[in-house]
Amino acid sequence: MRLLEGVFVPAVTPFDESGRVDVACLERLLAGFLDDGAAGVVALGTTGEASALDDAERRAVVDACARVCADRGAPLVVGAGTNDTRTTIARHEELAGVPGVVASLAVVPYYVRPSEPGIVAHFAEVAERSPVPLVVYNVPYRTARGLGADALLELAAHPRIVGVKQAVGGVDADTLRLLAAAPRDFAVLGGDDAYLLPVVLMGGAGAIAAAAHVRTADFVQMIDDGLAGRVAEARARAEALLPVVLALFAEPNPAVIKGVLHAQGRIPTPDVRLPLTPASKPAVDDALALLR
């Protein structure tokens, strides 16, 4: 039995007019995702602008997500990866006792460009010390280092590493080898919104999908159909959602998603924090036109 299955929405961090985290708004967003069938929520993902939040803000976001998820019995995954092992362990230790947290999302250490054995040793060390199991976040186009199938399978054999968010910019041979050989209780989650269904059809457990901030129920149905083997239905939905995904990622994430949520009246500002810049009006308008 896989610990994680279905669609997890990596929540944006809404900012109010004064630039503060709008906790009440975040809670409303999360409740909406769960009402629409999302399996759970990811706090402090890339889409949550985790790297631009200070310690108190990160805590406020995690507490808000924990309240909503615990209330509804929904699983919460919390981003806790950094680019050094000691800090990553410390971020994981902060998750002890937080209600609803079923796993961390731990990114491959960025900037340092460690060797693959170094990355594997990093995750093994963090997994030994963490109060919660880990989901590895493999996103080489962001981190400049990635994990191939052999390294991922080595990590998948670790009892405290329960899944991977696989975001390699496609469905490559390593992903297919991983899907074919991973233990049955290891969750391979699609992490690139354009390729969620192919990953699920080849044995994946679901998705962590920023695009599911909109049309949440459609993303959920697509993944449910994929998991149940209703391929024609799943494929039709994937085809319909693809233009939405492409529009939402036309500029650096989460700028367009925030622009759309703001235009829909769901968050108070479209603001992202520097070095990200707000989405252009044409990008937001293009996405909105697809959602009407």
Ligand SMILES: O=C(O)C1=N[C@H](C(=O)O)C[C@H](O)C1
């Ligand atoms: O925050 C996340 O987790 C996600 N971020 C990705 C990104 O911005 O690269 C996109 C993915 O949908 C989930």
